[in-house]
Amino acid sequence: LSGHILIAGYGRVGQAVGALLTARGQAYLALDVDADCVRASRAEGRSVFFGDASRAEVLEAAGADRAKAVVVALDDREATTRLVRALREAHPELPIYVRARDPEHAQNLQQDGATYAVPETIAGSLLLGAAILEGLGHDIAEVDRFMDSIRAKGYADLGHSPKGRP
């Protein structure tokens, strides 16, 4: 096994990312601790295996060293941070894409070596904002560049709430 995308965690986010990859002809191998989920997914012919994807050694056994990229799609914030650090230490060149909780978490993960971290709480707002600007007639390429700049700054511009409301 080599040249695959390894998906750590096959819950909602891992499954959606897997569906996107499949639609683009990109093979993946996913790991999850939920035995029912693994069974149901395998019954549909997907490459999903049982294992605690929050443990770096489990990912190593699944060929992290020969993977094209790893996608960390765990629910748990601390487990995500630990896994990203362990993967980056073991594989300096491995592309690591991560589901982050919020902009602060995303920034910390990028400092910990994540190639790219998407803050969940902000993603919907970003897509909504881009759609509105496009709908208002702003140039699409310009909107894309603007979104790229927000991403490059770690979404910090959007993470500050006067009251920290959810």
Add this chain to the structure above:
Amino acid sequence: LSGHILIAGYGRVGQAVGALLTARGQAYLALDVDADCVRASRAEGRSVFFGDASRAEVLEAAGADRAKAVVVALDDREATTRLVRALREAHPELPIYVRARDPEHAQNLQQDGATYAVPETIAGSLLLGAAILEGLGHDIAEVDRFMDSIRAKGYADLGHSPKGRP
């Protein structure tokens, strides 16, 4: 007041969308029932007013008929549906952008007349998937077109989970 963007609900999503609009020089007026949030936001010079944004008559009083677009960024699923229906009935041409809970909710809202609805639970996965494909060397314009096609189909391709896990 006219030509403004009306933001119904100024929680996390409404605030992030407002920040995006401000960064692009687009004026908005937001409404929320959280008095502390309204006070803190106004102290920072933002156009945020106290009001129950889930009620269509409150949006009418805030100039929905003269707004360039309305952004529905409420937490509540049922309130969102009710508001979109009421706005669409009163204003057949008004662009209505909506924060939806999940792909099913987004599809229903588009049937109810929303111009565009972003499912929160899928947005992070979409951004993550796009970043991975770009990182793997897929053509960026092609990735964008692919994402547009998923959006056009109401994200249905990504919403099916074998176990309905969160």
